[in-house]
Amino acid sequence: MRVLGLIVEYNPFHNGHLYHLEQARSMCNADFVVCVMSGNFIQRGEPAIINKWARAKMALQCGIDLVIELPVPYAMSSAEFFAYGAVKILNDIGVVDYLCFGSENADIDTFSTIADILINEPESYKQALKQELAKGISFPASRELALKSYLSEKGSQISDIEAVISSSNNILGIEYIKALKRLKSKITPLSIKRINNSYNSSEITGSISSATAIRKLIQTGRLADASLLAHATETDKNQLDIVLPANSLNILEEEFNSGRGPIYSNLYEQLVISSIRRMPKEELKLLPYVKEGMENRIKDAAEACGTLETLIESILTKRYTRTRIQRIITSVMTGFTSNDLDTFNKFGGPQYARVLGLNNKGRQLLSMINKSTHLPIITKTANFSKSCNPLLRRMLEIESFATDMYVLGYQNPLYRKAGQEFTQNVVVMK
Structure with missing residues (x-):
């Protein structure tokens, strides 16, 4: 039995995600696929275009077996803590064999070399980082320059160092491997080279386009009204048909028509x-x-x-x-x-694995997880609201408040009620 782990946002689930899922499953001959997915707020400090339950449904209909939520303090953190929180959950549930992520270079050896530098922080690297920060530039830019300086000084054979350490998904890949190393995890990292346009590209370029471009099409096209199809131009509809699996498009339409999206x-x-x-x-x-x-x-x-x-x-x-x-x-x-x-990180990171959705295979996987993990598995949040673990209670409290704020963006006021963290059921698919 082989279990594949993915770290995702699916904002929304598009053809590039489907390609990655299929390639990753094939690469490791996976029997089960579990993903850790950001909730209602994502890593760039923005709300997701539709809520986490709808996105979990997208994931399940497109081939994921079990969807676990990344708590909002980690989902909306820097690359380092985003990666740490997600990898910690995959590691702690105790059944994951492989972590596969998309990247611009897909070079695990290079990512591992850089991760070692960031973990061990050699003196010359620390000095270079200090000098760059003193110039008043951002930490990500300073770290990129310090790494480039250190690797050049050591005569590294890494080709195109600058491209490796300046690309968004490469940076996340390095952080995933860094987290695996720090946790002494047995999970094997794998990477698939991204195809077509880049993560940050804002233009639709074909059947595989970035989530950024898709969200822009929805927001700036005629799709941001309550009805997806009633207000869309034929061009916009055709573009969405090209870049989204049919299941994703249907769920977007359902959410928009109900007045629960799009959210910006x-x-x-x-x-x-x-x-x-x-x-x-x-x-x-x-x-x-x-x-x-x-x-x-x-x-x-x-x-x-x-x-x-x-x-x-x-x-x-x-x-x-x-x-x-x-x-x-x-x-x-x-x-x-x-x-x-700071407190969550000091005491072990995410305090639970909260299930957003599962299918029949996901039920089997969840049964195996329950036998192999020390982490509380949450399927009904109300059962944990009075947990004797104060950190778990606080993490759920933050999640609940975040959702209470998120739903205020719904166009339909009927769906803006507070407390939905405790009333919304796990998404179950056959």
């Missing part, structure tokens, strides 16, 4: 700006990734700006990336602090 950050701009205006600077200082007096810049921007985009633009600097700012701003909605993340 600008739907929350008044909520976010008003919240920041009310928060004292001392409270802003406690948000994740706020350092070096950044709370002053955030406060001033919120008082001067009337839109989310101008708020972000006003905070941006060479040191603070857009993604970092989006995570900070969205954490105002999700209700977790820097201290929460």
Whole structure:
């Protein structure tokens, strides 16, 4: 029996995801596939285009057997903590044999070499990193330059170092391997080279296009109304038919027609700006990734700006990336602090494996997991709301509050009720 693990967002599930799933399953001859998926907020500090239960349904209909949620403090973290949280869950459920991820280079040996440097932090690398940070540039850019300097100094034979350490999915791949090494995990890492356009590409380029491009098509085309097909141009519909599996398109249509999507950050701009205006600077200082007096810049921007985009633009600097700012701003909605993340990391990371959806094979896999893990497996969140583990309770509390805020973006007010974390059932497919 071979179990394949994937770390995903499926925002939404598209043909590139289907290609990766099929290739990964074939590569390791997997009998079962489990994915750890971000919930209602994703790694770039944005809301998912549709809710996590609908995206879990997409995953199951397209070939995943078991969907486990990545808790929001990790789902909306830097690449390092995003990877650590997801890998920790896959490792701790005790049945996963392989972790397969997409990357621009698909070179496991190179990723492993770089991961070792980041774990061991040789003195010359640390000095190079310190020098780059002193120039006032962002940590990701500084780390990229420091790695390039160190590898060049050591006469590394890695070809095209800059391309390896500057590509989004390569960086995540390195972090996945770093997490596996730190956990001394027995999971074998595998990688599949991405095809067609890049992760950040905003243009539809064929049957396999990025999720970024697909979300842009929906938002800027005529698909952002309540009815997907009634308001779409033939061109837009044809493009979606090309880039999405039929099951994904049907679920998108269902969510949009019900008034539960599409969801974008600008739907929350008044909520976010008003919240920041009310928060004292001392409270802003406690948000994740706020350092070096950044709370002053955030406060001033919120008082001067009337839109989310101008708020972000006003905070941006060479040191603070857009993604970092989006995570900070969205954490105002999700209700977790820097201290929460530090505490979770100190005491073992994710405190549970929460099941979002499963099929019949997923039931078999879940039975095996229950026999092999020490991690609490959650299928009914209400059963754990009064857990004797305070960290588990706090993590669920954050998740619940994040969903309560997320649903305020629904066009249909009937679906905006709070407490859906405790009323929504696991998605079950045959």
